[in-house]
Amino acid sequence: MGLTLTWLSVIILIPLAGLFLKTFDLSLEQFWGIVTSRRTLNALRISFGLSFAAACVNLVMGTIIVWALVRYRFPGRRLFDAIVDVPFALPTAVAGVALTQLFATKGWLGAPLAELGIKVAFTPIGIFIAMVFIGIPFVVRTVQPVLIDLDPEIEEAAASLGANRWHTVFRVILPSLIPALLTGFALAFARAIGEYGSVIFIAGNLPNVSEIAPLLIVIRLSEFRYADATAIAVVMLVASFLIIFLINRLQRWAQARIPVH
Amino acid sequence: MSMQTGYASSTSELQSYAPAATDAGVAAPAPRREIARSRPVTAPRDARTEPGPVRFIIIALAIAFLSIFVVLPLVVVFASAFSKGISAYIAALAEPEALAAIRLTLLIAAISVTLNLVFGVIAAWAISKFDFTGKTFLITLIDLPFSVSPVISGLVFVLLFGAQGYFGPWLQAHNVHILFAVPGIALATIFVTFPFVARALIPLMQEQGTQEEEAAISLGASGLQTFFRVTLPNIKWGLLYGVLLCNARAMGEFGAVSVVSGHIRGETNTMPLLVEILYNEYQFVASFAIASLLAMLALITLIVKTILERRLDEGQLPNGD
Amino acid sequence: MLRRILPLVAGLLWASSALAADATLLNVSYDPTRELYADFNKAFAAAYQKETGKSVEIKQSHNGSGASSRSVIDGLQADVVTLALAYDIDAIANKGLLAKDWQKRLPLNASPYTSTIVFLVRKGNPKGIKDWDDLIKPGVQVITPNPKTSGGARWNYLAAWGFAEKKYGSADKAKKFVGDLYQNVPVLDTGARGSTVTFVERGVGDVLLAWENEAFLAQREFGKDKFEIVSPPLSILAEPPVAVVDTVADKKGTRAVAEAYLKYWYTREGQEIAARNSYRPRDPEIAKEYEKSFAKVELFTIDDVFGGWTKAQKDHFAEGGIFDQIYKN
Numbered sequence: 001m002g003l004t005l006t007w008l009s010v011i012i013l014i015p016l017a018g019l020f021l022k023t024f025d026l027s028l029e030q031f032w033g034i035v036t037s038r039r040t041l042n043a044l045r046i047s048f049g050l051s052f053a054a055a056c057v058n059l060v061m062g063t064i065i066v067w068a069l070v071r072y073r074f075p076g077r078r079l080f081d082a083i084v085d086v087p088f089a090l091p092t093a094v095a096g097v098a099l100t101q102l103f104a105t106k107g108w109l110g111a112p113l114a115e116l117g118i119k120v121a122f123t124p125i126g127i128f129i130a131m132v133f134i135g136i137p138f139v140v141r142t143v144q145p146v147l148i149d150l151d152p153e154i155e156e157a158a159a160s161l162g163a164n165r166w167h168t169v170f171r172v173i174l175p176s177l178i179p180a181l182l183t184g185f186a187l188a189f190a191r192a193i194g195e196y197g198s199v200i201f202i203a204g205n206l207p208n209v210s211e212i213a214p215l216l217i218v219i220r221l222s223e224f225r226y227a228d229a230t231a232i233a234v235v236m237l238v239a240s241f242l243i244i245f246l247i248n249r250l251q252r253w254a255q256a257r258i259p260v261h
Numbered sequence: 262m263s264m265q266t267g268y269a270s271s272t273s274e275l276q277s278y279a280p281a282a283t284d285a286g287v288a289a290p291a292p293r294r295e296i297a298r299s300r301p302v303t304a305p306r307d308a309r310t311e312p313g314p315v316r317f318i319i320i321a322l323a324i325a326f327l328s329i330f331v332v333l334p335l336v337v338v339f340a341s342a343f344s345k346g347i348s349a350y351i352a353a354l355a356e357p358e359a360l361a362a363i364r365l366t367l368l369i370a371a372i373s374v375t376l377n378l379v380f381g382v383i384a385a386w387a388i389s390k391f392d393f394t395g396k397t398f399l400i401t402l403i404d405l406p407f408s409v410s411p412v413i414s415g416l417v418f419v420l421l422f423g424a425q426g427y428f429g430p431w432l433q434a435h436n437v438h439i440l441f442a443v444p445g446i447a448l449a450t451i452f453v454t455f456p457f458v459a460r461a462l463i464p465l466m467q468e469q470g471t472q473e474e475e476a477a478i479s480l481g482a483s484g485l486q487t488f489f490r491v492t493l494p495n496i497k498w499g500l501l502y503g504v505l506l507c508n509a510r511a512m513g514e515f516g517a518v519s520v521v522s523g524h525i526r527g528e529t530n531t532m533p534l535l536v537e538i539l540y541n542e543y544q545f546v547a548s549f550a551i552a553s554l555l556a557m558l559a560l561i562t563l564i565v566k567t568i569l570e571r572r573l574d575e576g577q578l579p580n581g582d
Numbered sequence: 583m584l585r586r587i588l589p590l591v592a593g594l595l596w597a598s599s600a601l602a603a604d605a606t607l608l609n610v611s612y613d614p615t616r617e618l619y620a621d622f623n624k625a626f627a628a629a630y631q632k633e634t635g636k637s638v639e640i641k642q643s644h645n646g647s648g649a650s651s652r653s654v655i656d657g658l659q660a661d662v663v664t665l666a667l668a669y670d671i672d673a674i675a676n677k678g679l680l681a682k683d684w685q686k687r688l689p690l691n692a693s694p695y696t697s698t699i700v701f702l703v704r705k706g707n708p709k710g711i712k713d714w715d716d717l718i719k720p721g722v723q724v725i726t727p728n729p730k731t732s733g734g735a736r737w738n739y740l741a742a743w744g745f746a747e748k749k750y751g752s753a754d755k756a757k758k759f760v761g762d763l764y765q766n767v768p769v770l771d772t773g774a775r776g777s778t779v780t781f782v783e784r785g786v787g788d789v790l791l792a793w794e795n796e797a798f799l800a801q802r803e804f805g806k807d808k809f810e811i812v813s814p815p816l817s818i819l820a821e822p823p824v825a826v827v828d829t830v831a832d833k834k835g836t837r838a839v840a841e842a843y844l845k846y847w848y849t850r851e852g853q854e855i856a857a858r859n860s861y862r863p864r865d866p867e868i869a870k871e872y873e874k875s876f877a878k879v880e881l882f883t884i885d886d887v888f889g890g891w892t893k894a895q896k897d898h899f900a901e902g903g904i905f906d907q908i909y910k911n
Contacts, residue, residue, distance in 0.1 A: 004387050005399075007380045011452055012402055015417035018427055022420050061326050068323035072316055080324065082567050086331045089506075089559035089566075091513025092411075093533035094552040097540055098334035101341055101549075105785065108333065122784040133330050165311055194410030197515035197533070201540070204784065206769040214412040218520065221416065222649035222772050223730040230420065233413045240408040244401060424657035433657065436833070441658045523658045525608060525643045541775055542616060543803045 019237065022230045034231040039207050040216065044235065047213040050124060051192035054131035058188045059181060061132075062139025069140070070147045088137045092197025099130055100201045122204035127212060130198045135188030142184035143177055146254075150176060179254030183247055190243040193236065338556045341549035353547035354554070361527040362535040362551065368443065369518075369531060370511040373450040377507050381458025382500065386492070388459075389466035390474065400463075406455045414452045415520025418445055441523030446531065449517040454507045461503030465496055498572045505569065509562040513555055603639035605839045610660035612647035612733050612822070613773035614796040618859040619664070625855055626846045630839070638839055646773035647733025654679065654827065661831045661840045664824040666733020666774075668692075669891040671825050680828040690864055693821035694847030695856035698879055699734075699741040701812040702781065702790040702797040709788045713814050714745040717789065718762040725787035726767055727777040729899055733822070734774035736899060738791040741818035743898075744887045748816065761908035770909075782809070793820070794876070798860035813877035818884070 023031060034040060068074070069081050087095065103110040103120040113120055120126050150173065158168040196214040204210040211219075213236055220229035310316070343350055353359060384403060388396060406414065420426050422439040432439060439445045473495070477487040493500075515533040522529045530538065532551050539548035611619060623640040630638050645653065647666035651673050654660045665671055668685055675682045685692045703711050709722050717724050727735040739760065746759035769786060771777045774796055781790040782800050789812075792800070797811045824844050831837040846852045853865040857872040888894035898904045 004380065004384045008384070008399070008402055011448070011455060012405060015421055015452065016405070018421050019413070019417050021427075061322070064319055065323040065326065068320045071310070072320055074320050074324075076324075080327050082563055083327060083331050085563055085566070086335065086559060089509050089513075089562045090335075091515060091533045091536075091552075091555045091559070093515040093536045094338060094513070094555045094559075095334060096515075097536060097548060097552055098338045098556075102334055102337050104783075108337065109329070122780075122786060133334070136327075136330060169311075190408040194408065194413070196410060196412050197519075201537075204769065204786065205771065205780075206786075209768075214410045214516065217410075217412050217416060219728070219731070219772055221419065221520065222646060222652065223728070224648075224652045226420070226425075229416060233410075233416055236410055237413060240405070240410075244404055244408055248397075248401070419656070422657075424655060426656075429657060438657070438659065440656065441653065523643055523653055524645060525641050525658075528608075528641050541779055 016237070019230060019233060022226065023234050026227050026231065030227070031231050034228050035235055039211075040213075040228075040232055042208040043211050043213040043216040043232070046124065046127070046209075046211065047193050047236075048239075050128050050212075051131055051189050051195075054128055054135055054192050055185050055189040057132050058135040058139050059185045062136065062143065062184060062188075063177075063181065065136075066140045066143045066147060070144060084140050085137050087134050092134070092195065093201075095133060095198040096130065096201030099126075099133060099198065103129060103202065121202050122210070124203075124210045126202035126204070127199050127210060130202050131192040131195060134195055134198055135192055138187040138191065139181065139184030142187065143180045146177055146180040147173075179250050183250045183254070186243055186247045186250065190240060190247075193239065335556060335560075338549055338552050341545060342553040344549075345546045349546050350550050350553075353544075353550035356547065358527050358530070359535065359547070359551060362530050362532045363554070365443070365446075365528075365530070366512050366532045369447055369450050370508055372447045373454055373511045374504055374508050376451055377454055377458050378500075378504055381455075381503060381507075382462065382496075384459045385462035385466055386488075389463050390471050403456050403459050406453050411453055411514065411516025412520060414517040415449050418449055418452075418521050440521055441525070441529060443529070445521040446518050446529060449521045450511050450514050453514050453517050454510045457507035457510065458500070458503035461499050461506070462496055465499040466492075469495055498569055502566065502569045502573065505562055505565055509559060512558055604636040605638045605836055607638065607640045607661045607836060607840055607843060608643065608659055609640055609662050609664055609843075610643045610645075610650050610654055610658060611664040612650055612666040613644055613775040614734065614778075614793050614799070615664065615822075616642070616644050616775075617799060618795070618856070618861060621859060622847075622852065622855050625851055626843055629846060629851065630842060636839075638843075640843070644773075644775075646727065646731040646735075646776075648731040649772060659830050659834070660827050661834065661836050662824065662826050662844060664822065666820075666822050667736060667891060668821070668823050669736075669895045670733060671823055672892065672895075674827065679830070680825060684825040685823060687826075688824065688844060689848060691821055692823040692825060694824060694844075694852065694864060695822065695861035696864065697794045697820045697822065697861050698813075698817045698881055699738050699791060699820065700794045700797050700817070700877075700879075701814065702778075702792050702800060703788065703810050703812055705808055705810060707810055707812065711789050711812055714742055714816075715749075717742070717791075718759060718766065720766075722766055722789065723768055723787040724763060724766045724789055724791060725769065725777050725781045726791040727774050728770035728772055729905055731772040732774055732777075734793050734796070735770075735777075736894075737793075737818055737820045739898065739905065740884065740888060740894060741791075744818055744882050745814070745816050747887065748882075757904060757908065760904075764909050794862070795860040811877075813879050816880045816882070818887075819881040821884075 026034070065084065069077060069084075100121055101107055103113070103126060105111065105114045105119065105121065107121070110121055118125070120129060154172055154176075155168055158172045159165075163171070194214060196212075196218075199212055200215055203212060203215070205215060213232055217229045217232050220226075220232065311319070384399075388399060419440060421428055422432060422445060423429050424433055424440075426440075429440075439448070473491050474487050477491045478484075482490065513533055514531075515537075518531055519534055519537075522531070522534055524530060524534065524538070526538075532555055536548050536552050536555070539545075539551065609619060609623075619640075619642055623642070627638050627640065630636065643650065643653070643658065643660070647670045650663070651665060651670035654663060654674050655677050663671055663674065668691070671680075671684060672682075674680060675684055681687075688694070701711055703709070709719075710716065711722070716722065726738045729735040729739050742763055743756050743760050746756040747753060750756065750759065769777075769780055771780055774793060777790060778792065778796055778800055780786050782804055790797070790800075794813075797809075801809050801811060824847065826837065826840045826844065828837075831840045847856070848864075850865065850868065853863040853868040857863040857868055857875070860875065862876055863869050863872065884891060884894060888897070896903065
């Protein structure tokens with residue numbers, strides 16, 4: 001027990017405490033000044049806004065994927081089931097160079113998109129694409145077990161009571177998936193906010209346009225403006241705390257709603 | 262039992278990277294419902310599934326999305342790596358810098374996986390078998406690295422161990438190098454991979470309860486004996502699963518390591534860092550060659566993971582309660 | 583099969599580490615010198631082996647010059663630093679890591695090669711960029727790195743300033759000119775290499791302000807049919823200096839080899855290597871030999887226009903300095 005706590009302290013608690021301690025070098029006005037400067041605000045807005053958008057796409061597409069994987073049989077289903085985890089297992093730098101190559105104006109997907117006048121690589125769309133990529137597994141993998149465990153008798157009951165399929169899906173099945181869906185959404189969101197490796201290659205890294213908050217931290221660090229880097233980090237860290245807290249709450253809620261078998 | 266309906270899935274319920282899997286209720290695989298399946302369907306058939314065109318569209322969407330977002334990037338990595346032929350590929354990997362990066366990556370993975378293995382087991386054991394105040398806080402702490410930006414994970418170690426940091430002057434005086442050296446890279450990697458082993462084990466250990474251990478102890482076994490003879494065999498697949506994911510992340514970590522590495526060529530560049538450096542030096546084949554090794558690692562990880570998940574499913578179903 | 587391959591791979595991996603050199607140096611340098619030092623290190627190691635019978639291995643770390651300087655201050659164990667400008671080494675000296683008179687320890691301001699700032703434009707020069715004036719025209723996108731982290735960026739900035747001050751006659755007007763110029767800069771990468779990648783790979787911008795050597799390199803890598811080099815009539819003489827980091831070299835016992843390493847720059851071979859990599863050599867003979875490779879540009883020095891690096895740094899790039907005033911974010 002003591003050992004666990006010591007180890008945990010050395011690896012996680014002390015470093016994070018150090019981060020907070022460092023911000024005390026700053027006065028409140030200084031801290032506020034850094035956090036509300038135009039460039040910081042824009043970086044945070046880009047990180048949080050695009051992460052939110054990407055998590056929304058993951059929510060919708062994740063639901064469709066999980067439905068196809070759990071409810072239908074089609075050739076290659078097991079393979080597709082397995083590759084859902086690729087974005088999780090693939091190192092982020094590899095994902096970064098691969099997506100950049102794919103979506104650059106000469107890339108396999110970038111070229112046809114450029115014909116249509118859509119530029120993906122080195123624009124905010126590129127950041128969005130990378131964030132969608134890394135978020136794929138989260139919604140699928142949190143909803144999948146719940147959908148598998150869903151008691152089919154409920155559906156049968158709904159059907160025998162005269163509900164059509166549409167009603168059954170939207171009134172009976174989806175509501176019982178909501179906690180899992182929200183958890184998956186929150187996880188994808190949290191991951192996308194902090195993402196660095198896969199984004200920096202494909203993002204244009206233009207200040208105020210396509211510069212994500214983690215990159216701004218790295219830039220401030222190399223400018224030797226440790227206080228700035230730390231202040232931005234603290235804001236992001238607090239956001240992480242809140243999201244974890246929210247996820248745990250969602251989990252409680254889910255357990256209260258779904259009777260244990 | 263035959264799996265005639267579309268309900269069966271090979272997927273495990275184990276979500277080690279999802280903090281959501283904290284609670285045994287989510288993580289525990291529920292017994293499959295054979296009754297519902299073996300009985301003739303009472304409701305009209307089309308009420309239990311969607312019309313053909315809808316099914317088709319959903320499947321097509323799922324396949325298209327996964328193909329574009331997951332399969333194509335993987336294909337691009339290998340296609341680019343071999344774009345100048347296999348000899349260029351091999352030459353790129355035989356570069357001393359590439360070999361040094363591979364070596365360092367393996368070393369870092371070995372260090373961080375070993376330490377996280379030991380402490381992950383202890384932490385999971387403490388959390389699932391004992392009740393104490395502050396347990397929720399402990400779990401939150403373990404989860405934290407999941408949602409902390411890797412860049413911040415690196416930054417905290419710069420603040421601690423940099424020459425201008427809290428411990429920097431002392432370390433310099435005693436000639437200890439942490440930042441820009443192997444220890445710093447290892448620390449940052451341990452930080453980001455901290456949750457994997459503990460997270461894979463906690464639901465498993467919670468579900469198994471403490472009866473078996475209590476029985477062993479009442480029969481006179483020592484604590485360590487109980488652990489190695491009773492607990493460990495019960496959790497071995499879950500443990501492997503956690504180690505596997507921990508290893509994949511340790512070898513692939515980029516952001517945190519990038520901040521603490523110092524980018525000394527042939528010395529503190531890990532494989533993911535080398536991917537970036539070569540990419541910035543216009544050496545695209547070499548960059549993608551290293552990337553392809555990492556992609557292969559990811560694929561192997563997934564294959565082993567699928568096998569392990571099947572083991573976990575099988576291992577747990579007969580247990581029931 | 584696997585059983586046979588695995589030991590082979592393991593052997594290969596570890597064999598290369600077994601060949602430890604008699605001495606190892608860490609050279610912390612700035613971004614565009616990657617190719618230069620790859621060449622130079624090879625040549626020096628061979629020459630050193632021949633002369634002393636000892637082997638030496640030189641490790642490199644590259645980043646924006648300012649970022650590199652800060653890594654060394656933060657504890658990166660560099661035996662030698664070869665940075666883009668004197669101030670970045672001064673900053674290290676100010677922390678007591680090397681003697682403050684380091685620039686007098688080697689000839690020619692401890693700068694064995696020089697360079698200047700030129701423009702890299704897209705094929706055909708569609709925006710017709712010929713001189714510094716053209717950079718502040720509306721609709722021209724200029725790519726240059728962040729002066730806070732990059733040495734090249736500071737040379738770029740000062741070159742523009744020097745031009746404006748000479749042409750318009752006052753510091754105020756120069757400030758306005760440079761301010762206008764940065765209005766046209768859509769992205770500030772942390773290092774010169776990052777900017778080159780932005781311009782060349784990402785296709786952002788109409789003109790890249792670049793080290794002469796970096797411009798030549800980009801042209802070599804991507805072909806003359808894609809990019810053209812435009813040398814403005816007036817530019818700055820960029821002197822990237824080199825120095826041994828005393829505290830590190832003494833602690834590691836590498837002073838002798840580190841000094842030999844830097845002195846090698848001043849030999850014929852060293853100067854040839856610089857010239858071959860499009861850095862302007864100092865040796866008059868070699869310079870004559872490579873005369874045709876470099877455009878004739880009128881060059882002013884930092885001492886002429888800015889009164890040295892310490893002053894330039896303080897006036898322009900320090901916290902709240904002129905750069906901060908004109909580029910607010």
